[in-house]
Amino acid sequence: MAQNVIMPKWGLTMKEGKVVRWLKGEGDSVEAGEPLFEVETDKITNSVESPAGGVLAKIIVPEGDVAPVQAVLGIIAAPGEAVESAAAPSGAGGAGAEAAPAAVAEASAAAPAGDGKFVPAMPAARKLARELGVDLAAVAGTGRNGSITMKDVQAHADSAFAGINASPKAIEFARKQGIDLSMVEGTGEDGRITKADILRAMNPAADQPVAAAPAARDTVLPMEGVRRLIADNMQASLQNAAQLTVFVEVDVTGMVDLRTRLLERNRRDAEYRLSYNDIISYAVCRALKRHPIMNSTLQEDGIHLHERVNLGVAVSIDKGLIVPNVKEADTFGLEELRTRIRDVAGRARKGGLSMDEISGGTFTISNVSMLGVDGFTPILNPPETGILGVGRIVEKPAVHNGEIAVRRMMTLSLTFNHMTTDGAPAMAFLRELGDMLETPGLMIV
Template sequence: MAVEMVMPKLGMAMKEGMVSNWRKEAGDPVSKGEIVADINSEKIEMEIEAPADGIILEIVVPAGQGVPPGTVICRIGSPDEQVIGAAAAAPEAKAHIAEAAVAAVAEPAPSPSPALRKKGESKISPVARKMAEAAGIDIESIAGTGPQGRITKEDVERAIAKLSAAPSPAVESGPVTPPAAGGEQVEQTPVSGIRKVIATRMLDSMRSSAQLTLTLKADVTGLVALQKPVSETVQKQYDVKLTITDFIARAVVLSLMQHKQMNSAYIDERIHTFGYVHLGMAVALDNGLVVPVIRHAEKLSLLELARGLKSLAQRARSGQLGSEEMQGSTFTVTNLGAYGIEHFTPILNPPEAGILGVGAVQDTPVFIGEEVQRRSLLPLSLTFDHRVLDGAPAAEFLRTIKQHLEDPYRLVL
């Protein structure tokens, strides 16, 4: 009897997963435990193994298609076995697959003309509605290809593509080809998986918020001098290495509790201000970027915060994070100091009102009174949503972080 492989549930909040790559084809032999496909959901990507020996009888879900968890994605059995589709996916999974299949056809079957629908009667998924609003497209002008004329994400993507492809009145229309010289070939890589998620979220962030970035430098000479001996002591006693990033995270948490307006989100024309701090810390991976979340960071000491950050970072790099561990942050910190970057412009992690970019510590000659001293300066870049707060309170928040970093003993207490 054929064994069914299903889309696993990678986290409690997971609603959809996608097969980003099939490593086997129908008819290929597989062994139990052998990697068959790569799957992803939101920003989690993992490999999925064959549950039994046999051959791939049928690949049900093609690469690049999203389906709900629990959906059958392929069947494995013996060479002489016939595929029986009795064990089908749940009704909602079937509808989802059918919807995606219709949307994938190059020339979709005729659907009800937008003109035949009464205004306000368009059926549209929440994700599709958000995409259309961000792109400034009237949903009444989109022909839905989903069940009963429902407008899907793919319908909106096609509408956006048509809008982008429309030639400018001042430019002669014609085929667009990538530049190449001397017959050199151009490598094209399909955007999928984590890269596609990041691309979509970042573009949505820029389109849907009023972003402004402020920069300054904090004198962390005292912090650098304190961090080394404290880190050695803590590592010997608690097996945790305290880094400058840990102190910065602690300074951010304390500052958010003082300036709660920055600890906010702009959602559905309302400003949601949180009484707790769920701190997101960006972690770079080989194939993208993830943002694990330290929940209730305001309740943690410097040592507890450092331990939590390191645990999340390690599990992120090994692909062991659940999707719920990357959701719900109220503010994000991203650090490019290891790459020698000074100031940069971080992009908001929606719907958050702020994100702090951290650069590399630079030893610089600075006038202290009439004397020139060697000081360690840390570049900080704060991007904030101008819909939530103005420049002055954002500057006060950034200045508070600077004050905490320049008086590091208060971070240890």
């Protein structure tokens, strides 16, 4: 029996992926569990295994195209089994494949219209329904006790574009602009509608030639691949969380002295390295254990308080930014933690991370001190509640023990989700973290 090959979902924030390369061609034999294709997300490029053995009978999403999670990318059939030609999936769900099994078609069928009674739905689902103009009474709920989730609302909205030959970006843009794609002429491959086609339809005058003096040509960097996915995730983070940033300037002279003493103690070890970020990471783990609300994630069923700290460390790479995390970071001493942070950061730059190491984080640190920046407003890494921004250390005159002295000062910035916690608990966490860096002995109390 034919089986669909679908776009996997890696992590709570993944909405779509780009098919980078098919490792098998149409008609090739494939074994269950054998690498079948490669997917690129905003975080990683990884291979996906075949869900079944047989023959790759049909490739629906070609290399280079972007498809949402759970979209049908191809079909695997038994040798000699006839598979009907499948239409290219719509950008919002890929459910338009005509060759999909009957079970898939039944699962995607819309629920009958409601009768005006209260419809149980998650708050986030209601918000999304308002934004997309979806009647909740017409949506089938798959959540607990039939409650409607965001995925249900999105799937219902996507069904309106089933059978439309358009790119995923074009469908998303048309939905936001309220454009009827049946009235738009596609100029892409095989008549596919692109975002540019929609823009032309919205402003026909733009196609008319206008006499103008020759102008210098801009260099255009395509907004695609990892850059596009990062942009979409950052925008989604700001739209789906009530983000607030608070700042505190900390006298870290004590932390600087601690690092100096530890480096001196290990001076005979040529391989020994210890950064301020290592000490800050250790302090963050201690502070999170005392303020558990900051070590939480906001998910569809509520706020999850995590027993362990999976500490994310933002790492700059050629294509953008990636946030690997150290699992159970709160269980390690300073020396073990610094070793593990260096390990994941090093492999992040070389491209050797696993999916587990870039998902499941509970709190993130973003250190920009090496860029000479004092403070900034970091953006949350959803679904986490908090992210700490770390600025550079600057020598400044400050009052110390009643006298003006030169001290080493650092600005810390904490962005938190006001949907998950109020300002007072978040600020109490930041203040305690600052106290630990000013007086490192407090980390062991």
